[in-house]
Amino acid sequence: MIDGTASVKRGLGWQERLRCTKCRYVGNHYKLYNKVERKGFGRRAAQINVGLQIGIASTSIGNTGTCRILNTANIISPSKSFKQTGTNKIIAALLL
Numbered sequence: 001m002i003d004g005t006a007s008v009k010r011g012l013g014w015q016e017r018l019r020c021t022k023c024r025y026v027g028n029h030y031k032l033y034n035k036v037e038r039k040g041f042g043r044r045a046a047q048i049n050v051g052l053q054i055g056i057a058s059t060s061i062g063n064t065g066t067c068r069i070l071n072t073a074n075i076i077s078p079s080k081s082f083k084q085t086g087t088n089k090i091i092a093a094l095l096l
């Protein structure tokens, strides 16, 4: 079964691993999202998070409004610092 105690949250993306209920086996974490392809080092952003940032940047809703919408839909929203960092990266990429 999915080991919910070891879930890793990356914004709106999740990484999960499997755990056996009969023995102590636990599998590797697997990303349940698609990554943005790019060159260079560092962790790849999840497409779902980049899409969210583009949506936030192109509407007047803003991070707080987005957070409220996600929470009322019972979706755990990304942290405020995460969204601000993402917004800054998107804006920087759009300005280049």
Ligand SMILES: [Zn+2]
Pocket: 020, 021, 022, 023, 024, 025
């Ligand atoms: Zn087992």
